Amino acid sequence: MSLAPVTLFKTPHYPKEAVCAATPIEGYRFTIWNIYRSKRFDVDRLDINFADKDMPEFVRGLRIVDHLENESYTVHGEDADHLSYSMCFIHNSNKEDRPDQFDEYLTQAINKKEYLVHKLFTEERTTETAVH
Numbered sequence: 141m142s143l144a145p146v147t148l149f150k151t152p153h154y155p156k157e158a159v160c161a162a163t164p165i166e167g168y169r170f171t172i173w174n175i176y177r178s179k180r181f182d183v184d185r186l187d188i189n190f191a192d193k194d195m196p197e198f199v200r201g202l203r204i205v206d207h208l209e210n211e212s213y214t215v216h217g218e219d220a221d222h223l224s225y226s227m228c229f230i231h232n233s234n235k236e237d238r239p240d241q242f243d244e245y246l247t248q249a250i251n252k253k254e255y256l257v258h259k260l261f262t263e264e265r266t267t268e269t270a271v272h
Contacts, residue, residue, distance in 0.1 A: 165186070226245065
């Protein structure tokens with residue numbers, strides 16, 4: 141999936157600092173909310189914003205942008221749920237506040253196409269493996 145131009149706009153339902161973006165994906169317009177950013181990755185929440193033809197397969201989910209590889213990946217349904225849960229799990233377990241933990245998880249999740257941290261790290265001590 142190639143990266144498309146992004147339009148930034150302020151939203152009336154969120155604080156003045158909240159800015160989201162809109163971008164077309166496969167001919168449909170999506171609202172983008174950035175939920176995670178590092179030197180390598182962005183994770184964005186995507187919600188369909190406008191459609192004037194048949195309902196697409198992808199209506200809402202998450203997009204992972206890998207700036208190092210110049211690639212983006214979209215996940216929805218159960219994979220998006222697993223990605224959201226796993227990022228929260230790692231954040232809560234990351235007592236040393238090391239941002240590279242998310243990058244290591246995202247790199248492995250993309251390569252293996254497995255977004256649930258408990259399946260990705262199959263060793264007995266999942267928490268310690270994922271965050272140390």
